[in-house]
Amino acid sequence: MTNVYKVLIIGAGPIGIACALECKKRNWHYVVLEKGALTNSLFNYPKNMTFFSTSEKLEIDDIPFISNNPKPNRDEALEYYRRVATSNELNIRLYEEVMTIKKLEDNFVVTSSKTKYHVNKVIIASGFYDIPTLLNVPGEDLPKVTHYYNEAHPYAMQDVVVVGASNSSVDAALEIWRKGGNVTMVIRGSEIGERVKYWVRPDIINRIKEGSIKAYYNSEVVEIVDTEITIKTPDGKITLPNDFVVALTGYSPNFEFLINSGIKLSNDKARLPQYDPDTMETNILGLYLAGVICGGMETHKWFIENSRIHAKIIIEHIETLSTKKI
Known part of the structure; x- marks a missing residue:
């Protein structure tokens, strides 16, 4: 037709x-x-x-x-x-x-x-x-990795890595933490993005300062496996226990x-x-x-x-x- x-x-x-x-x-x-x-x-x-x-x-x-x-x-x-x-x-x-x-x-x-x-x-x-902009690392195709974030409930009581420092990354990190997730942020740059909503940016910075949310700056993910994630930081590579990766990299x-x-x-x-x-x-x-x-x-x-x-x-x-x- x-x-x-x-x-x-x-x-x-x-x-x-x-x-x-x-x-x-x-x-x-x-x-x-x-x-x-x-x-x-x-x-x-x-x-x-x-x-x-x-x-x-x-x-x-x-x-x-x-x-x-x-x-x-x-x-x-x-x-x-x-x-x-x-x-x-x-x-x-x-x-x-x-x-x-x-x-x-x-x-x-x-x-x-x-x-x-x-x-x-x-x-x-x-x-x-x-x-989505891919991380291009081993393990990115695992079911526990997502490039889209919907809601926080599935991540309650889980070790979650949020990749990125934009509005979507910050929103996800804060919501997951507030719903009981153990959140670690992996940030390529040296700070939270300047374009993050002005009423949200102080919130995430304070949560990081008090230690509620862990953040690794100038860092990147290098490998993801079923129960762990390896991150390259300025102090060298570290491996963390991990249940989910929310890669909001654009x-x-x-x-x-x-x-x-x-x-x-x-x-x-x-x-x-x-x-x-x-x-x-x-x-x-x-x-x-x-x-x-x-x-x-x-x-x-x-x-x-x-x-x-x-x-x-x-x-x-x-x-x-x-x-x-x-």
Whole structure:
């Protein structure tokens, strides 16, 4: 079965939803494809996560986001974006992964895990939460190792190593400790990350100072086995008893997918995808980027609050092109 659309949007996160709303306003024939659940990245955030941003900065299309506190939590965000999608009856197809994007002369053929689409324009708003940054050490594939953190209860009364010093690592370490886990942090740098939420950073620093949570700075994991973990520290290698490893070392966009779609990336570590910031159009005419994926490996560059505008920029550019053809 072949489907024909004016615009195909990849990713049903907040920015993908914002793009769909702009298309619907213009009565365009569009579709959103999402490989997982609605707002899949947010769904995979820790259950008790609180956003750094206030609720009004997470709003899309001026639709009010009312939360119990100034900074909403994960469940409130899921409810908000779910309500926006359902109340506006957006054309979103979930659990349908996009496999390839092929540019023809004036349009694209997009192949998904379920069917093929012929579309005029494509917007990639897929985020960067897909591929974890691996430790690349022996034992990383053991069942006790995870790169995603959900909740603390499974780690109660267990020896847990949390790798990293970002917001997710700090939140996990504090929650697990408070639920009765014996927490050790392994931190590559010399301190807790400067971007850690300002109301949380003093908490973790104090817990480390008082010895409630053990931290090894300028250190890294070198090997994981069933009941132990070996860490390289400035004072040499040490081996600790260990039940679980929560390696929250960051994530990256699916660069292979971008490259296979024809998008050029910078040659430096940032691996920035090529696009025009005035239109969000990539080096492939008719193929656009929106949201955090625009930052490549600079995953702290774009957020919901500062990339919401991408939806209007892209759709207005497509509208301008359509007008010129008339």
